[in-house]
Amino acid sequence: MIDPTVVNLSRLQFALTALYHFQFVPLTLGLSFILAAMETVYVITGKQIYKDMTLFWGKLFGINFAIGVATGLTMEFEFGTNWSMYSHFVGDVFGTPLAIEGLMAFFMESTFVxxxxxxxxxxxxxxxxxxxxxVALASNLSALWILIANGFMQDPAGARFDPTTMRMQFKSFSALVFSPDAQAKFVHTSIAGYVSGAMFVMGISAYYLLRKQHREFAARSFRIAALFGLISTLAVVTLGDALGRMDDLLQPTKLAAMEGLWHSAKGPAAPWKLFALPDDAKQRDAFSIGIPYVLTPLVAHEWNTTIPGIYALERAAKAKTVSGIKAIIALKSFGASHDPAALAAFRKHENDMGYGFLAQRYAPDQNLSAITPALLPAVLAKTARASIPNVFVEFWSFRIMVGLGVAFIVVFAFGAYYSLKNELEKHPLVMKAAMLAIPLPILACEFGWVTAENGRQPWTVYGWLPTFQSASSHGIGYMIFSLVGFVLLYSLFIAAELYLMFKYARLGPGEHAVQPKPLPVPARPVFGQPGYANKPWQ
Incomplete structure (x- = not known):
């Protein structure tokens, strides 16, 4: 068993590096297609202003892209350095989409940039x-393969555990690529990036309009961004609903935590909690306000479906834990003797193996064979409780993300409406709202990432490999040193991004270009003066 402090520090380090990196990804995804849209108009119309728009926003895209690459490179190495047990367990499957992302998407993107x-x-x-x-396609392909890898962690489709090698092996590449969870997350995440890029362009354009600078440039940029952002936000909400339905089918513990659902919701009158203060220790709400007749149709798209709550899921986890303990004991026996009977016993309980791993944390000396009938109820209760993610974090990260999404619809809708009517400058409140909202889509993306990853806990591979068994066996000193180093380095990256973005955004389109100084023209020598070569042919 790995020191729990090392596991927690490894989780914290990966969470921080991912959150740092994910501040740059949405802008890359969104700005790339906005640039393509602006340049398309330039090629069709031939108007110079659209080329100027492409050049200016492209410069800001380039700054963001360069720093995003620098912050993202280390993350793939972290799987090998800090999560070696995880890498050993799923490396054959998980490493494939990461390799394809690097070879097909990242290199193509970098070259064409x-x-x-x-x-x-x-x-x-x-x-x-x-x-x-x-470039825009490659940016999104990069996100596709990363989210296919992440989708495997959420729903390990396309693989099967090999008891001989103790690793997950490929079963179907197409099942891995076309995993419903991976595809739904890819579309949802990519379009969330479009929202971020649109708000970025719209907010900076509003800044120019409020200052009466670059008015034609800013008005056209604002209109394109507002329309692009409104369509994207509506698509994000629609696809988020589909992703919630996917969680209901594949990760019921995530959905129950997301909705703060302690008791199963039965019938159409089940309330959707608008506000609540979940208490994880007592497994109840300290306070809640709900809207009846919303939860069941919202989640299940039906009226009479029962949505399992946390208490029901814990009861189901106890049964899975009993089966999982048998799987681990049979696996250990097969590893020692290669007895076909032991293999058959393992295959019978194979799908619950992860719960056996999860129970090891609470077994005497982490030995499942040492669990006596008297100890079994306590082990089952602790394992079942551990199978539920942090409800408070999941509940509020989801609601902050959704609340921000609703606010974006309002800002984009008013911005698009007044921009199309050419009345935008009569409504400074809309432009100020767009300016203030520039960082909010990225914040919403961060909370979306927290919702997805916190909801997967306590697993690195949902239902198969617990997080506490996935980390490398480093020392605490090493983890603290590397954590502090990453925080300082990535903070410098963010400071550089903000400095450069503010600098070139304030300068505006065209004003930052350095014009070459004309070369001095020497005076023509005059006949009879020094410097004039007195030759007959002159």
Whole structure:
């Protein structure tokens, strides 16, 4: 068993590096397609202002892209350094989409980013537009393969445990790629990035309009961003609903924690909790306000479906734990003797193996064979309780994300309406709201990530491998040193991003360009003066 402090520090370090990195990803996803849209208009209309828009927003995209790459490279190495047991258990499956992401998406993106920035005078208009679209496509392909890897952690489709190697092995590559959880998360996350990019462009454009600067440039940028953002936000809400339905089917513990559902919801009158203060220790709400007749149709898309609550899920977890203990004991026996009877016993209980691993934490000396009938009820109760994620964190991270999404619809809708009517400058409140909202979509993305990953706990691979068994056996001193180092380094990256973004946004389009100084023209020498070569042919 790995020191729990090391496990917690490993989780904290990965969470911080992921949260730092994920501040840059949404802008990359969103700005890439906004650039493609602006350049498309430029190629169709030939109007210089749309090229200026593409160049200016492209500069801000480039700053964000470069720093995003720097913060993301370390994360893949963390799986090997800090999560070696996890990497051993699922490396054959999990490593494949990560490798494809690096070879197919990241390298393609990096290559064509260079062509996008430096190919304006070397490529034809259609060719350069194609390059910009390839950059946007590659950015989203990168997100696709990362989320396929993450989808495997949420729902390990396409793999099967091999008791001989003690590893998850490929069963179906197509099942891994087309996992419903992975595909739903990819679309939801990508479009959330479009919302972030749209709010970024709209907010900075509003800043120019409020200051009466670059008015035509800002008005056109604002309109494109507002329309793009409104469509994207509506799509995010719709796809978020589909993702919630996926959680209901695949991760009922996540859904129960997300809704603060202690008791099973029966019938159409079940209330959806608008506000609550979940108490994880007492497993009840200290206070709650609900809206009746909303939860069941919202989650199940039906009126009479029963949605299991935490108490019911804990009872089910106890039964799975009994089966999982038998699986681990049979697996240990098979490893020692390769007895076919032991293998058959393991296969019978194989799907509950993860609960056996989870129970090891509460067994005497982590030995499941040492659990006596007298100790079994206590082990089952602790394991069942541990199978539920932190309800307070899950409940509120989900609601903050949803609340921000609703606010974005309002801001984008008013922005698009007044922009299309050419009355935007008559409504400074809308422009100020757009400015203040610039960081909020990224904050919503962060809370969405917390909702997804906290809801998966206590597993690194849902239902198969507990988090406390996945970390590397480092010392506490090493973990503290590396954690502090990452925090300082990534804070410098964010400071650099903010400095550069503020600098070039304030300068505005065109004003930051350094014009080459003309070379001095030497005076023409006059006949008879020094410097004039007195030759017949002159």
């Amino acid at each position: 260079g062509l996008m920035f430096f190919g304006w005078d070397r490529l034809s208009k259609p060719a350069h537009l194609a390059v910009t679209y390839i």
